Amino acid sequence: MSTPGRGLHGHVLDTLGPEITAGEYPPGSVLRTDELAQRFDVSRSVMREAVRVLESMYLVESRRRVGVTVRPRSEWNVYDPQVIRWRLAGADRPRQLRSLTVLRSAVEPVAAGLAARHATAEQCAELTECALGMVAHSRGHKLEGYLLHDVAFHRVVLEASGNEMFARLGDVVAEVLTGRTQHDVMFEDPDPAAVTLHVQVAEAVRAGDAARAEQLTREITVGALQELDILAP
Amino acid sequence: MSTPGRGLHGHVLDTLGPEITAGEYPPGSVLRTDELAQRFDVSRSVMREAVRVLESMYLVESRRRVGVTVRPRSEWNVYDPQVIRWRLAGADRPRQLRSLTVLRSAVEPVAAGLAARHATAEQCAELTECALGMVAHSRGHKLEGYLLHDVAFHRVVLEASGNEMFARLGDVVAEVLTGRTQHDVMFEDPDPAAVTLHVQVAEAVRAGDAARAEQLTREITVGALQELDILAP
DNA sequence: CGTCATCAATAAGTCTGACTTTTTGTCTCC
DNA sequence: GGAGACAAAAAGTCAGACTTATTGATGACG
Numbered sequence: 001m002s003t004p005g006r007g008l009h010g011h012v013l014d015t016l017g018p019e020i021t022a023g024e025y026p027p028g029s030v031l032r033t034d035e036l037a038q039r040f041d042v043s044r045s046v047m048r049e050a051v052r053v054l055e056s057m058y059l060v061e062s063r064r065r066v067g068v069t070v071r072p073r074s075e076w077n078v079y080d081p082q083v084i085r086w087r088l089a090g091a092d093r094p095r096q097l098r099s100l101t102v103l104r105s106a107v108e109p110v111a112a113g114l115a116a117r118h119a120t121a122e123q124c125a126e127l128t129e130c131a132l133g134m135v136a137h138s139r140g141h142k143l144e145g146y147l148l149h150d151v152a153f154h155r156v157v158l159e160a161s162g163n164e165m166f167a168r169l170g171d172v173v174a175e176v177l178t179g180r181t182q183h184d185v186m187f188e189d190p191d192p193a194a195v196t197l198h199v200q201v202a203e204a205v206r207a208g209d210a211a212r213a214e215q216l217t218r219e220i221t222v223g224a225l226q227e228l229d230i231l232a233p
Numbered sequence: 234m235s236t237p238g239r240g241l242h243g244h245v246l247d248t249l250g251p252e253i254t255a256g257e258y259p260p261g262s263v264l265r266t267d268e269l270a271q272r273f274d275v276s277r278s279v280m281r282e283a284v285r286v287l288e289s290m291y292l293v294e295s296r297r298r299v300g301v302t303v304r305p306r307s308e309w310n311v312y313d314p315q316v317i318r319w320r321l322a323g324a325d326r327p328r329q330l331r332s333l334t335v336l337r338s339a340v341e342p343v344a345a346g347l348a349a350r351h352a353t354a355e356q357c358a359e360l361t362e363c364a365l366g367m368v369a370h371s372r373g374h375k376l377e378g379y380l381l382h383d384v385a386f387h388r389v390v391l392e393a394s395g396n397e398m399f400a401r402l403g404d405v406v407a408e409v410l411t412g413r414t415q416h417d418v419m420f421e422d423p424d425p426a427a428v429t430l431h432v433q434v435a436e437a438v439r440a441g442d443a444a445r446a447e448q449l450t451r452e453i454t455v456g457a458l459q460e461l462d463i464l465a466p
Numbered sequence: 467c468g469t470c471a472t473c474a475a476t477a478a479g480t481c482t483g484a485c486t487t488t489t490t491g492t493c494t495c496c
Numbered sequence: 497g498g499a500g501a502c503a504a505a506a507a508g509t510c511a512g513a514c515t516t517a518t519t520g521a522t523g524a525c526g
């Protein structure tokens with residue numbers, strides 16, 4: 001979606017990254033740069049660059065005389081967009097989708113509350129536009145159009161919160177929403193109640209009602225949790 | 234704290250990373266690998282590895298015939314532990330501390346609620362132990378001991394939530410708490426009310442009372458926000 | 467005078483091969 | 497059986513030559 005295999009080392013990462021995150025090499029497995037270089041038919045320099053990137057993601061650890069060892073899952077930098085994409089594309093997909101949805105349920109309500117206090121007039125306009133777009137595509141199997149506005153809606157909320165950490169989760173939420181539409185659930189039209197909630201959130205943000213925006217968004221995320229059978233109290 | 238300059242490329246990152254995150258090279262600035270290699274007295278291979286790592290953090294972008302350009306702050310991967318550490322150590326410190334505290338206020342209450350449902354007996358024991366340790370060091374300028382137990386407490390909560398994304402924020406919270414003690418506020422003994430809240434959270438988690446654990450933790454994070462003059466509600 | 471194609475300069479990208487350094491396993495010797 | 501010396505192994509580093517893509521300038525043509 002953003003950085004597809006730029007250069008040879010990128011191509012190596014595109015296949016080695018998914019393999020590691022999918023658990024094909026269990027934690028503790030040892031890889032040797034020379035062998036990897038041969039396998040991908042690249043020079044050692046290129047292979048070393050790829051290993052350095054994997055190392056900065058805490059996926060592997062390179063040590064002299066030993067080789068490149070795969071780290072346990074608990075040490076991976078699970079916030080790296082690339083790692084998230086790899087896991088969403090592989091065997092770890094369900095687990096990744098669940099943990100991301102729980103993260104959403106924590107962050108988005110607070111972000112919506114902040115958005116109600118900090119959103120600019122322009123952002124409020126965008127928000128209502130997105131909500132109306134969702135309404136317009138909520139019936140008649142227009143899932144693509146609906147998804148587009150849904151993603152834009154949540155991205156604007158996170159952006160309008162004024163918090164850089166929240167804003168950077170826009171891509172993650174987009175990935176979750178897209179994945180949900182494409183693979184798992186959502187064969188029919190979206191839940192009308194959810195659509196209404198989005199419209200109401202837009203209204204609350206416009207009105208500067210932080211508590212209401214937070215509460216409404218919490219209801220939205222509860223719905224997302226329920227879709228994945230994650231029982232929140 | 235975790236990966237100090239391993240190898241030459243690590244040493245380069247240790248000085249170049251902070252410079253970039255501190256804004257010494259404004260967005261759009263162009264660096265050339267050859268010049269950088271000369272400056273740090275390393276070979277181009279090593280310099281290229283360092284650039285690749287910076288690229289995977291979305292701090293810079295390397296393009297042919299142009300050079301290595303610094304990306305705008307809005308594109309940085311602000312969840313990378315290394316980036317967080319660099320920013321906390323430099324001019325961006327106040328901004329970083331604020332956004333992290335807001336993130337805590339969103340995540341920790343939800344994590345505490347989940348911990349009440351999923352914590353093992355062992356984790357409950359650790360939690361009460363930490364809380365008691367905080368009580369024991371809450372008077373008489375024992376800030377170091379207090380901090381130690383405070384950090385451990387929040388780490389256990391995030392771990393016990395059972396969500397990998399939450400668990401990975403343990404280091405971040407540790408960094409925030411440590412920074413708060415060392416630099417900014419907290420010259421005197423900690424607020425007794427906060428200490429009590431921690432004890433009560435440990436009790437609620439042990440009792441499996443998710444709603445109570447969440448609410449109490451929310452009060453703790455509100456206190457953290459107030460310390461930084463971030464007016465929530 | 468403006469637009470488009472051509473071309474050369476430039477800086478990153480790649481490869482190769484030799485050498486260094488650290489770590490670890492082993493083998494001896496006490 | 498333990499301590500120290502030694503050798504092998506793999507990553508780390510460096511230097512130099514070459515390739516490739518991009519861009520900015522130059523010039524031709526409308």
